[in-house]
Amino acid sequence: MLHLHILHRIPQTKRNMALEIRESGSSGLKLSVVGFGCWQLGQKGEADYWGAEVDQKKANELVKLAHDAGVTYFDTAEDYAAGESERQLGQALKELGVARESYVVGTKILPNHCGKGDVRKYTEEMLERLQIDSLDLLMVHWPIDKNSMAHFASGATIAGGGRDYAVSDQDAVPDAPPAEQAFIELAALQKEGKIKHIGTSNFGVTQLKAALSTGAKISVNQVCYNMIFRAVEFDIIPFCKANNIGVIAYSVLMQGLLTGKYATADDVPIYRARTRHFDGKRDKSRHGEGGQEELLFKTLADIKTIAAEAGVPMSDLALAWPLHMDNVCCVIAGATKASQIESNMRAAGITIAPDVLQKLNDATDALKQAMGSNADLWQGGSDGRIM
Numbered sequence: 001m002l003h004l005h006i007l008h009r010i011p012q013t014k015r016n017m018a019l020e021i022r023e024s025g026s027s028g029l030k031l032s033v034v035g036f037g038c039w040q041l042g043q044k045g046e047a048d049y050w051g052a053e054v055d056q057k058k059a060n061e062l063v064k065l066a067h068d069a070g071v072t073y074f075d076t077a078e079d080y081a082a083g084e085s086e087r088q089l090g091q092a093l094k095e096l097g098v099a100r101e102s103y104v105v106g107t108k109i110l111p112n113h114c115g116k117g118d119v120r121k122y123t124e125e126m127l128e129r130l131q132i133d134s135l136d137l138l139m140v141h142w143p144i145d146k147n148s149m150a151h152f153a154s155g156a157t158i159a160g161g162g163r164d165y166a167v168s169d170q171d172a173v174p175d176a177p178p179a180e181q182a183f184i185e186l187a188a189l190q191k192e193g194k195i196k197h198i199g200t201s202n203f204g205v206t207q208l209k210a211a212l213s214t215g216a217k218i219s220v221n222q223v224c225y226n227m228i229f230r231a232v233e234f235d236i237i238p239f240c241k242a243n244n245i246g247v248i249a250y251s252v253l254m255q256g257l258l259t260g261k262y263a264t265a266d267d268v269p270i271y272r273a274r275t276r277h278f279d280g281k282r283d284k285s286r287h288g289e290g291g292q293e294e295l296l297f298k299t300l301a302d303i304k305t306i307a308a309e310a311g312v313p314m315s316d317l318a319l320a321w322p323l324h325m326d327n328v329c330c331v332i333a334g335a336t337k338a339s340q341i342e343s344n345m346r347a348a349g350i351t352i353a354p355d356v357l358q359k360l361n362d363a364t365d366a367l368k369q370a371m372g373s374n375a376d377l378w379q380g381g382s383d384g385r386i387m
Contacts (some may be wrong), residue, residue, distance in 0.1 A: 024220050060095055076089050086130050116185075138255060147379075183198070204236060249328055276376075288383070295366060324351075326347060
């Protein structure tokens, strides 16, 4: 029998007594090890990206549950529901009526909004939607180049009216602004107090070097990182560690794959089967690769077996795993139900025994090697956006 040690379980209605707080690199930015992901806020219903409707009342309930459970970090972006996620989060935190210093707000600016003079304009709009005077953390959402900007430029929408993230249109993008200019402007806003910490999201080593060359202090790089997508381990996490940049992991459950709910690739919803794990011929995919479907589901089966032997839900093990890996300060976990917040908090209290951790790393290594060092989950080969 394999063993995991349960350090604590946080009751649903009790205020934070045990949720761990970690510093991001050496920045002074301190985050709860589980952050509340807010992409689902502002969603309009089944036809929207996450297949759920989250109105202000629901947002208030979710934010209160997360805060009461000990979550201090709330993660959003100006692109989520076209700003509605920020608006709902800001209103929910206001109605919560707690001290401003009891929570940390991180949001993201689109690369398309990083032209000269634009950074200030869009930062002030984010502050207004969030109803706060200073952003604790502002990240550039994707690298500032034409390939990344094309992802947000098509104007294509899905049935619910949200952005169609499967469509990329380089013809709709003017020449990309110099990436360095944006970080100079972010540093100026930081000096004014409108931003406390500057971060990046989905940046590779070359792109991080360019940002750091401006003299800006980068506190965080938020990346896709989970047991079945470990590309950032090759170069990005070592570079971040060497430069005192903390890592926030998103998609820690790999959009449901690491819950064990899907038996075959054909069971996975279209929008979740467009990653490089799956055959590039599948609908909505644009990576052009053959995928690793057989190896993926073998790996998932192996993880499920290890979780069963350890006596914990597969999803709990998946959420806890990145917190045992080098330089990770926080994992992002969204929720649309109280039960999901409870399970996220339970998973945060798991310490994985060294022998179990080794078994998980061994079980997922073949997929790690097959997927390679391209940290872009949706675009492949020379078209990858993370460099």
